[in-house]
Amino acid sequence: MARSIYVVTHPEATHHVDGVVGGWHDSDLTTQGRRHADAIAQALGRQLPDRHVEVFSSDLLRTRRTADAISTVLHKVPVLDARLREKSYGVAEGRPQAWLDDRFIPPPAVGDRMSHHEGISGAETKAAFAERIYAVMAEILSRPVEHIVIVTHGFALTYIITAWLELPWESVGYASFASEPGSITTLVEDDFFHNRQVATLADITHLNH
Structure with missing residues (x-):
């Protein structure tokens, strides 16, 4: 069976415009984000049949709203799964991005990048995230x-792609x-x-229509 996976990254959310850390912070879509969610839904509706389609989504509000727009067009009920959330940034979530930047410890250029702790209490390592x-x-x-x-x-998106390509998560520290x-x-x-191939990467042409 041939398969196609369409990975949607949620459009503009309030944490983007407010300059705060996202992660598991439950921000909502902005007005522009909601328009773009509708544009994404229409683009997928033009490509996909009503049958033989399933929709999965992170359970955070900004992704749920995006998935709801898509599912309405495709006549599906989205399956929500917390494992599709963004990386957790622990106590930094919802704080100004500058707060995180001042405390963040970047991963080493060589060595174990996946298990590296970034210095933020409660934050996930890349290993746990992946x-x-x-x-x-x-x-x-x-x-x-x-x-x-x-x-x-x-x-x-990065780890969804590496999982699709069957790359061991232990080996994707530079991905x-x-x-x-x-x-x-x-x-x-x-x-x-x-x-398996990455046919298109992070296409946004549908947002310009």
């Missing part, structure tokens, strides 16, 4: 569905796939070789 993304992706990809929509967050709010990344698997 492990939960890989776990939920294993369950999602076990579904016998031709088209899957995943609504998530910017940083989470980073840039994203944009409201982007759609398309992952495709053919039905003969079962090769």
